[in-house]
Amino acid sequence: MKLYHYITRPNTALKDGILSFAKNPNADLRYYYKRSGQVTHAGIAKWFESCFEGRSRGIRVFSEPIKWTENSLSLKEFVDNADMFSIDIDALYKEGLLEAVYLSPPVMITPDENPKTDIGITAVDEVLEKLSNYTEISQTPVDWTVCDDKMGRRFAFVPYYLLIIKDGVIPPRYIKIEN
Secondary structure, eight states, rough: EEEEEEEEOOOHHHHEEEGGGGOTTOOOHHHHHHSOOOHHHHHHHHHHHHTTTTTEEEEEEEEOOOOOOOOOOHHHHHHHTTEEEEEEHHHHTTTTOOOEEEEEOOOOGGOSOBBBBBTTTTTOOSOOOOSSSSSGSSOSSOOOGGGOGGGOOTTTTSSHHHHHHHHGGGOGGEEEEEO
């Protein structure tokens, strides 16, 4: 099974692999300041781990390539400025590198509750449901027409997955650049 991940250009994924937040010292921290209440890479990684074990080693993936529409030109900009990588998830699993898979369902079908960490900070602004096996990843086509820039929250309206990766890096041999 192929899954897809995007990395802004330029990047070193074909040399270094796809890095999780925990392994990416160059991650853009601005996105996480408000979510985590933290201002350092180490603080944000610790906050991720307070959500659930392995969260900082998670890598967001999609079950198909992103398809933008006239209402979601931010997705076009995102895709145009990134390399798309396919990931051989069957091989990751067989090699013991895939520890867990979480589904982030579209916000239209998620509960209203926001779980809290043990220090009272909102644990996530996304709902993540642990799958019992990676084979539960849906291969049903994604309805990208629900994405609308006026609504904000770029990926909140479509399902995506979070792969928890042993050691936090998908090695280059499991990925292929697709664009």
